Amino acid sequence: MQDEQREIRDFYQRPEDEQQAFLEQTWCDNCLEENLGMSDPQEYLYKGILFVEGRCKKCGEAVLTELTEEDF
Ligand SMILES: [Zn+2]
Numbered sequence: 001m002q003d004e005q006r007e008i009r010d011f012y013q014r015p016e017d018e019q020q021a022f023l024e025q026t027w028c029d030n031c032l033e034e035n036l037g038m039s040d041p042q043e044y045l046y047k048g049i050l051f052v053e054g055r056c057k058k059c060g061e062a063v064l065t066e067l068t069e070e071d072f
Contacts, residue, residue: 011043011052022052022065030061038063 011019019041026038038054045051050067 005046007045009043009045009050011041014043023054026054026056026063026065028056028059028061028063030059031056033058036063038065 011022014022022038022041024037025035027034028036037057038052039057041052041054043050043052052065052067054063055061056063
C-alpha cells in the first residue's frame with residue numbers, strides 16, 4: 001500500500017461503543033483466531049474501503065479490519 005493514497009481518519013472520533021467493537025471484533029491471520037482484540041488502532045480510507053489497522057493483542061502482529069461502504 002502506498003501511503004499517499006490513504007486518507008487518514010481519526011479513529012477516536014467514533015462513539016465509544018463503536019471503538020470497543022472494532023477493538024474487540026478482530027481476525028488475526030497469524031493466530032488464525034477471531035476476536036483476540038487489537039491495540040494501537042489506526043483508521044484510514046483507501047480506494048473507497050475503510051480500514052482499521054492495529055496490533056493483535058495476543059501475538060503483536062498487524063491485524064486489519066475492512067469495512068465496505070454498506071458498513072459505514
Ligand atoms: Zn495474533
